[in-house]
Amino acid sequence: LGTCYYNGEGVTQDNAEAVKWYRKAAEKGNADAQYYLGYCYEYGVGVPQDYTEAVKWYRKAAEQGDAYAQYNLGNGYYKGEGVPQNYAEAAKWYRKAAEQGHASAQYNLGVCYDNGRGVPRDFTEAVKWWRKAAEQGYAKAQYNLGWCYYNGRGVPQNYTEATKWYRKAAEQGDVDAQFSLGVFYKKGQGVPKDYTEAAKWYRKAAEQG
Secondary structure, X not given: OHHXXXXXXXXXXXXXHHHHHHHHHHHOOOHHHHHHHHHHHHHOOOOOOOHHHHHHHHXXXXXXXXXXXXXXXXXXXXXXXXXXXXXHHHHHHHHHHHOOOOHHHHHHHHHHHHHOOOOOOOHHHHHHHHHHHHOOOOHHHHHHHHHXXXXXXXXXXXXHHHHHHHHHHHHOOOHXXXXXXXXXXXXXXXXXXXXXXXXXXXXXXXXXX
């Protein structure tokens, strides 16, 4: 019923009513409702924005195994929103969601390993998690994986693999990947030198500013 009010399906769209019904279900232990109630508090949908309340409800859902809530709880700890900043806790919750296949959590866990935030710095582990997200089509992970192959960070240097992943991200509109792919065509790294292709990808990046 809360979702019907949230989406305006069968009733007039009303965020406050959505929150009212989400809360009733959340208080009875429904993990989906707890997640959505947390989301409403995080973004101020139907209630005043309140990160502390958002974290409270995300935690309840996360402890029931909800991957989206685990990811958002990780974000709360990573950013210090609603809880004191704690990279170790962020990595812990990202991992729980990542192990359930949540692509954004896989990407963020890779970032934690790449920077040594909340976990020991480990480029191989960063690559492992970025690859999982990249294979799900997550553009930023595809770009980062390409960058790792370009620089030989966590994997052996391989321009062909770098090009492959840059292209996947570039085709999704990732501006860094578009620029990098242009560089590859200009220099002939991982692909035959081709100034026309270089200009094509530079233009796409340029048009994004």
